[in-house]
Amino acid sequence: MARASTTSDAFNAVAEPRRREILTYLAGTERPVGEIVSALGLEQPSVSKHLRVLRNVGLVRMRCHGRQKLYRTNAEAIRPLHDWAATFERYWQHQLNRVKELAESTVHQSSADSNAAPKPTPNPKEKR
Amino acid sequence: MARASTTSDAFNAVAEPRRREILTYLAGTERPVGEIVSALGLEQPSVSKHLRVLRNVGLVRMRCHGRQKLYRTNAEAIRPLHDWAATFERYWQHQLNRVKELAESTVHQSSADSNAAPKPTPNPKEKR
DNA sequence: TTGACATATTCCCATATAGGCATGTAACGT
DNA sequence: ACGTTACATGCCTATATGGGAATATGTCAA
Numbered sequence: 435m436a437r438a439s440t441t442s443d444a445f446n447a448v449a450e451p452r453r454r455e456i457l458t459y460l461a462g463t464e465r466p467v468g469e470i471v472s473a474l475g476l477e478q479p480s481v482s483k484h485l486r487v488l489r490n491v492g493l494v495r496m497r498c499h500g501r502q503k504l505y506r507t508n509a510e511a512i513r514p515l516h517d518w519a520a521t522f523e524r525y526w527q528h529q530l531n532r533v534k535e536l537a538e539s540t541v542h543q544s545s546a547d548s549n550a551a552p553k554p555t556p557n558p559k560e561k562r
Numbered sequence: 563m564a565r566a567s568t569t570s571d572a573f574n575a576v577a578e579p580r581r582r583e584i585l586t587y588l589a590g591t592e593r594p595v596g597e598i599v600s601a602l603g604l605e606q607p608s609v610s611k612h613l614r615v616l617r618n619v620g621l622v623r624m625r626c627h628g629r630q631k632l633y634r635t636n637a638e639a640i641r642p643l644h645d646w647a648a649t650f651e652r653y654w655q656h657q658l659n660r661v662k663e664l665a666e667s668t669v670h671q672s673s674a675d676s677n678a679a680p681k682p683t684p685n686p687k688e689k690r
Numbered sequence: 691t692t693g694a695c696a697t698a699t700t701c702c703c704a705t706a707t708a709g710g711c712a713t714g715t716a717a718c719g720t
Numbered sequence: 721a722c723g724t725t726a727c728a729t730g731c732c733t734a735t736a737t738g739g740g741a742a743t744a745t746g747t748c749a750a
Contacts, residue, residue: 437565437568437578438578438579440565445576445579445582446577449566449573449574449577450565450566451566451573457650458649461649461653462653462656507650509650509651509654510654512647512654513654515647516644516648516651519640519641519643521586521589522589522635522640522644523637523644525635525637526637526638526640526641528590528637
């Protein structure tokens with residue numbers, strides 16, 4: 435199987451950085467496609483496609499006004515994301531405490547540290 | 563271009579439902595791979611691959627213990643997601659109010675509702 | 691060393707992108 | 721009707737994926 439469709443849920447839809455930008459831009463206000471294009475500096479067809487994905491998962495709403503279509507973010511649809519992430523809130527608070535304690539007790543210790551993760555490598559070249 | 567790598571950031575990594583399950587399962591506790599496998603009912607190679615992705619973006623930490631490797635969720639890495647989503651908090655509150663007011667004032671009359679579907683756009687003769 | 695156990699990695703492949711470009715379609719002004 | 725404006729959609733392609741199966745790597749125990 436390949437990766438799940440971008441339209442399968444909000445999580446997949448917002449994985450794309452541009453779509454996140456669009457959602458941010460459309461938060462609280464309606465905007466026609468053209469303004470999104472010029473504001474974010476993207477190609478018009480690209481914006482239309484992203485909007486289609488966002489609409490499919492309910493992340494944006496659309497309304498026709500003359501020859502233009504006004505889009506706006508449907509914040510409600512972002513809540514599942516927020517709620518899921520909030521589940522971990524208590525844990526990162528714990529971790530902060532742990533880190534703090536650790537820092538206080540090992541202020542001078544050198545780094546023969548074998549548990550540190552192998553670097554949060556952002557973009558491994560990934561061979562195939 | 564294809565879709566961005568799953569390892570490009572936390573957003574892409576958590577787009578996969580199984581990886582979210584793993585993160586939830588590993589929240590607050592360390593677990594060896596084998597337990598994740600049996601707990602979530604996935605194939606072992608599959609779990610290993612998902613853990614690799616999660617590790618690459620710093621969403622999990624790993625520690626060796628004998629012949630097994632103990633993983634745990636690094637909640638800190640979920641904060642960016644939470645923070646981004648929280649940006650929209652005020653908007654969904656607004657929306658709730660709007661919906662409420664609307665429901666109160668228009669108990670009898672409701673016209674074409676152009677929001678939900680990715681359907682062919684209905685064609686209201688909007689004038690504004 | 692050998693064998694069993696715990697994980698990781700590789701190979702293969704059907705599938706779904708996202709971007710660039712061209713074209714289709716709908717609404718407007720004249 | 722015609723041209724223009726505002727978007728949407730179709731086509732093409734390089735690329736990355738996730739699952740399954742097989743295999744490799746690493747660690748302990750006897």
